[in-house]
Amino acid sequence: MTVGQNLAFPLKNRGVPKTEIDARVAEIARLLDLTPDLGRKATRLTADAKQKISLGRGLVRSDVAAVLFDEPLTVIDPGAEMAVAVEAEGAASRSRPDDDLCHP
Helix, strand or coil: CEHHHHHHHHHHHCCCCHHHHHHHHHHHHHHCCCHHHCCCEHHHCCHHHHHHHHHHHHHCCCCCCCCCCCCCCCCCCHHHHHHHHHHHHHHHHHHCCCCCCCCC
16 A cells, blocks of 8 residues: 555544545644645655654544554664654644644
């Protein structure tokens, strides 16, 4: 599956219209800086990018009250961990203003 297909998967399974899926995937990809990778196979990406995909799959659905991640940054390179945490926090707050990323 490509990055775009991965991000769309939760919405596609729920029968969300394609135009809405495309818009939501584009928004989450932009927030997590995955837009350049949307057409790439996820298996060919770095661990950091794969973790961003996991975060994105949780954030892409707007019909849930909360999203829980268990240590979402454990595979992130320690040098990039803070940047990804800040990016994920920003994406979560823009995607769901009432959500918060705790204990990254």
